Amino acid sequence: MLRRLLFILPLLIFAAAAAFFMWGLDPERDPGEIPSVLIDKPVPEFSLPPIRGSEPGESTSTGLSNADLSGEGITLVNVFASWCMPCRAEHSILTDLRREEDIRLVGINYKDEPDDALAWLDELGNPYDAIGADMEGDAGLEWGISGVPETFFVDNEGIIRYRHVGPIHETEIDDLILPILEELR
């Protein structure tokens, strides 16, 4: 019996190695993906002022802090900057999402020049319910971002439920984004 087991052993080892390699070669797998540790955790503490332009009176209305993110239904927290090209591509998709779904959309304007950010919002429209200006990137570190854009889905209790690294693409809305929103409701 033990002898027979010894004969099968190389086959078993091969099968295990083959399965591992298949997993490694899977083109759908992104080896650079870092799992976020903030999933299912409350939003980090942060408090950001509104974007204040150099001209007096040129400013977004409110800033953004963690207190604004609980008890307000589902909130998408989008980290963006005017210097970030993918953010420009993502902008219209976020605008549509905000209009068509029952969600709030708030922005963290990451390491941006206030005047550039305001001009960007003027040009493309401002779909955000609130924007906080993160000039030094401190809030970005609190949220554990690795770049812009990134979007966090926060539920009514202020718990982070999903993190989207990179721009939300149009093709991802039906298959990925809407099911997640459905689940959070």
Next chain:
Amino acid sequence: MRRVLLFALFCLVLPGAALAVQPDEKLDDPALESRARELSSEIRCVVCQHESIETSNAGIARDIRILIRERLAEGQDEDQIREYLVSRYGDYILFQPPMKPATWLLWFGPGFVFLIGLTAVIAYLMKRRSGQTAEQLSDDEQRRLKQLVEEDTRP
């Protein structure tokens, strides 16, 4: 001419040797600065992923270098800073993964495989040695052999 060429070559190589740490980031206290550098070299840059923040030019790497220095200056120790970074970015940000059940395979896997191999080799050697004694003839066989030899040598 040759000198000019050499100098040009030297200039080409020069920027590569420069570290990512900018002068304005450095702390005045050399002891703290060296602690910051040591810690930075074991923190992974989350953008480049295979480079430490000590040598990375990414914006986030710079932010974390500054954060490390600010916290060291406030009197926090390395473990507290590491803990904070892990709470934000996960174990991934440490080049040296921590010891915990999820990483046991990583830490002990190679030793375990070595032990399996060692056991196999020892088992093989033991078997070979005991095999040699088994090949020795039993008393009956000895007698029979003696008999045969005697028969053969009889005139």
